[in-house]
Amino acid sequence: MRTRRMTHVLVTATAAGSLLVACSGAGGSSNSGGGGKSINVLMVGNPQMEDIAKLTKDTFTKDTGIKVNFTILPENELRDKVTQDVATQAGQYDVATIGAYEVPIWHKNGWLSDLTGYIDTTKGFDKADLLKPMVTSLSGSDGKLYALPFYGESSMLMYNKDVMKAKGITVPERPTWQQIADIAAKVDGAEPGMKGICLRGLAGWGELGASLTTVVNTFGGTWFTEDWKAQVNSPAFKKATKFYVDLVRKHGEAGASQAGFTECLNAMSQKKVAMWYDATSAAGSLEDPKSSKVAGKVGYAYAPTVETKSSGWLWSWAWAMPKTTNKADAASKFMLWASSKEYEKLVGEKLGWARVPAGKRASTYEIPEYQKAAASFGDITLKSIEQADPANPGVQPRPTVGIQFVAVPEFQDLGTKVTQEISAAIAGKTSVDKALNDGQKLAEDVAKNYQ
Structure with missing residues (x-):
């Protein structure tokens, strides 16, 4: 669940692609998608989204006549904006990026358009090529797709091979968290101004909450038991959180309490940190020499573990179409193009194969050019996605699916408030014990709705 700290940008684009789609399926409006039409797209400000904003005008718009107005926001702001727009039926946006957390909840509320008809009537889209974990996570209870994956990701460890070689350190392909903590201590200060590791500390259920919850899972903790008993201040949850906070305070990046995906990406790519645990989709940016x-x-390893065999998260930033749009045909054309094989080829040829929005299609990993560009990280990325188990991410049964989140509407607020306290602990403004005791009370309030 990547995020981008940047000012709000409105990019007017339009553009391309060799995939021209004829969409008149279920949910389609009477408006044609052709000349003179424009759509509003709200999306998270990650590198892959910035790429599509640059490419759209000279490709998709050129071929279809559909102008695309992009609004790009940091993840926390994006979540607030899209939730407000969709939940209130404001109808400001025709397409928005959401993920595995929102889809089942918003589908149940009747807020999202069923995309089945558009997919089935679009020659060459090849739904069967989509990776099963992505399809499952973006489907409603009726088994129909309510969002199209733009890219998929799990999480992994990334490290500077030159630094490790200089220190005589071999990073295990499947490390434990204690091994990573030990390595972080050894490489802290390996180069002037370099810290041992970067870990998200920016408050937000999809920021700090995502990475921390994977650590909680593998330490044997959980937000709730199967019968909805809150566990935020349980021994396992507390042990994991103290480990995380101690590690980032001792050997983590400067300003860690304000560091999210983008800050860690910058720190790693500019040689300010020796290691980074985060989204597999970061690899494409790290491998871009520009x-x-x-x-x-950069070397890559599976997400560190303690008590579980694997611990990587599962996420997809995906295109969804609110039912409030009156430009369904034009919107669906854009979504299908943006998730297509043709768009991946466009990125590879125009921007470089390492920057392809991967992790969603099996065929991506069979492209010779991509195989070469992703030789160091492609296999780990694909296997991490395939090994992720949203139904059983820890050591005990869960009340809902979800690895780095709890799939109930209240978690958005709960996760954000609890991570605000933990972020304060990272900043040295409060203790982990107080943060989790306060969080326990909030979690108990949520649990009452389901007991």
């Missing part, structure tokens, strides 16, 4: 000082020098 923006990364460590391109070709």
Whole structure:
């Protein structure tokens, strides 16, 4: 669940792609998607989204006549904005990026358009090529797709191979968290101004909450038991959180309490940290020599574990169409193009194969050019996605599916408030004990709705 700290940008684009779709399926409006039409797209400000904003005008718009107005926001702001727009039926946006947390909840509320008809009538889209974990996570209870994956991700450890070699350290392919903590201590200060590791500390259920919850899972903790007993201040949850906070305070990046995905990406790519645990989708940016000082020098390992066999999260930033749009045909054309094989080819040829929005299609991993560009991280990414188990991410049964989140509407607020307290602990403004005791009370209030 990547985020981008940047000012609000409105990009007017339009554009391309060799995939021209004829969409008149279920949910379609009477408006044609052709010349003179425009759609409003709200999306999270990650590198892959910035790429599509640049490419759309000269490709998709050129071929279809549909102008695309992009609004790009940091993740926390995006979540607030899209939730407000969709939940209130404001109808400001025709397409928005959401993920595995929102889809089942919003489908149940009747807020999202069923995309089945558009997919089935679009020649060449190849739904069967989509990775099963992505399809499952973006489907409603009726088994129909309510969002199309733009890219998929799990989480993994990324490290500077030159630093490790200089220190005589071999990073295990499947490390434990204690091994990573030990390595972080050894490489802290390996180069002037370099810290041992970058871990998200920015408050937000999809920011700090995502990475921390994977650590909680593998330490044997959970937000709730199967019968909805809150566990936020339980021994396992507390042990995991103290480990995380101690590690980032001792050997983590400067300003850790304000560091999210983008800050850690910058720190890793500019050689400010020796390791980074985060989204697998970050690899493409790290391997881009135009923006990364460590391109070709990064090693990759599976998400660190303690008590579980694996611990990587599962996420997809995906295109969804609110039912309030009156431009369904034009919107669906854009969504299907943006999730297509043709768009991946466009990115590879125009921007470089390492920057392809991967993790959603099996065929991506069979493209010779992509195989070469992703030789160091492609296999780990695909296997991490395939190994992720949203139904059983820890050591005990869960009340809902979800690895780095709890799939109930209240979690958005709960996760954000609890991570605000933990972020304060990272900043040294409160203790982990107080943060989790306060969080326990909030979690108990949520649990009452389901007991």
